[in-house]
Amino acid sequence: MPIANVGVVIAFVGEEGKDVTGDTFKHGNLVNKGDKGVWVEPLDPGKYPINPYTHRVEIVPTANVVLNWADGKSEAHKLDANLSTITVRSSDGFKFNLDVSQIIHIPRNDAPKVIARFGNMQNLVTQVLEPTIGNYFRNAAQKSDVIDFLKNRSDRQQEAKDAIGSALVEYNVNAVDTLIGDITPPEALMQTLTDRKIAEQQKLTFGTQKEAQETRQDLEQAKAMADTQANVVSSERKVAIAEFEANAAIAKAKGDAESKTINARADAEVTRVNGDAEADKTKAIGTAEADVIKLKIASMESGNYAAIEVSKNLATSGTKWVPDIVVTGENGTGGGRSITDVLMGMIVHDQIKKTDEPASPSKTDPSKKETRKEEAPAADATKGGSTKPSSTEPKKSS
Numbered sequence: 001m002p003i004a005n006v007g008v009v010i011a012f013v014g015e016e017g018k019d020v021t022g023d024t025f026k027h028g029n030l031v032n033k034g035d036k037g038v039w040v041e042p043l044d045p046g047k048y049p050i051n052p053y054t055h056r057v058e059i060v061p062t063a064n065v066v067l068n069w070a071d072g073k074s075e076a077h078k079l080d081a082n083l084s085t086i087t088v089r090s091s092d093g094f095k096f097n098l099d100v101s102q103i104i105h106i107p108r109n110d111a112p113k114v115i116a117r118f119g120n121m122q123n124l125v126t127q128v129l130e131p132t133i134g135n136y137f138r139n140a141a142q143k144s145d146v147i148d149f150l151k152n153r154s155d156r157q158q159e160a161k162d163a164i165g166s167a168l169v170e171y172n173v174n175a176v177d178t179l180i181g182d183i184t185p186p187e188a189l190m191q192t193l194t195d196r197k198i199a200e201q202q203k204l205t206f207g208t209q210k211e212a213q214e215t216r217q218d219l220e221q222a223k224a225m226a227d228t229q230a231n232v233v234s235s236e237r238k239v240a241i242a243e244f245e246a247n248a249a250i251a252k253a254k255g256d257a258e259s260k261t262i263n264a265r266a267d268a269e270v271t272r273v274n275g276d277a278e279a280d281k282t283k284a285i286g287t288a289e290a291d292v293i294k295l296k297i298a299s300m301e302s303g304n305y306a307a308i309e310v311s312k313n314l315a316t317s318g319t320k321w322v323p324d325i326v327v328t329g330e331n332g333t334g335g336g337r338s339i340t341d342v343l344m345g346m347i348v349h350d351q352i353k354k355t356d357e358p359a360s361p362s363k364t365d366p367s368k369k370e371t372r373k374e375e376a377p378a379a380d381a382t383k384g385g386s387t388k389p390s391s392t393e394p395k396k397s398s
Helices: 111-118 121-141 146-151 153-169 187-227 229-299 302-317 339-356 366-381
Strands: 005-011 037-039 055-061 065-069 086-089 095-105 174-184
Touching: 005 111, 037 111, 055 111, 055 121, 065 121, 086 121, 095 121, 095 153, 111 121, 121 153, 146 153, 146 187, 153 174, 187 229
Parallel strands: none
Antiparallel strands: 005 037, 005 055, 065 095, 086 095, 095 174
16 A cells, blocks of 8 residues: 555455444445455555455545646546536636646545445546536636636635535545636637736836836936026026116115205205395385385376376387378368378488488488478478478477
């Protein structure tokens, strides 16, 4: 008997054995060693004298046994030689294949019960393990779509371990673990998943590239700022100097304005003082003249004083009050004269003026001028009328 295995002896000869399992095991009889039937006590690793014609020994592995539901894959014990990949259908109608590995363990003391129930290990795989595990995954696939099954692979595996372990306990088999291998979804769906994954990776790549470009931009900006820092400082100093100059200009303008205001006030004060002085002077002169006039009026009658003042003003005004030519009637009678007499008098008067023009006023003889003026009436007298010259003295005309 090899190590990690036990041998369950089936005796074909001997006394009729009595079942020693009682009512707890109803799938066969186990008898004591030496009786006919399945011995309740298995053979441990070692050598035993066994008559193969009267006894048969079924080897049961007590180490962990791996069974593969995968095409072209089998362990050395060959118990899974007839197992194949499980084909399932999802809730969205897709068929897909999955490989499953089931690890089992048969306790030493339970090995006779397994043989009493199934006869050998191959029957255990064919009658229990294959249908139990295959049907479980087919039922589980119906509860979700392919994408969900793929995403929740670890959850599906844990659920399978718990469910299959509970089912195999009844057969005196311990389910150590249930492992889901390759999942082969439909090609079209797989292409969709691949494209989606590529897109997600590209998105991450683009995000990384964007961050790299932003970092590079920040670096370039920092370098540019460092390169222009001197110009920035110079510009800031220029701005500060311009502000100082502007403040100085404002202060100077305010000072000039205040100076001009003070000067204007001083000039206005001077003008006011000069005006007051001139007004006082004018007032004093006017008061003095008024006093003189009052004295003059007091020395004579007011009417005579007014006549004297009018005469003085008329004499100094330069106004001509006596005409150059006076036309009267014949022989001084005061009769009317014709327009011809008037025109002749004017012509004579113009000729006299033309005669006097070449001579300088300083060299003109007043006596000759007076003589010429006296000749004009004589000329008028020859026409039967008389033209009387008027006196130029203001006293005589008045």
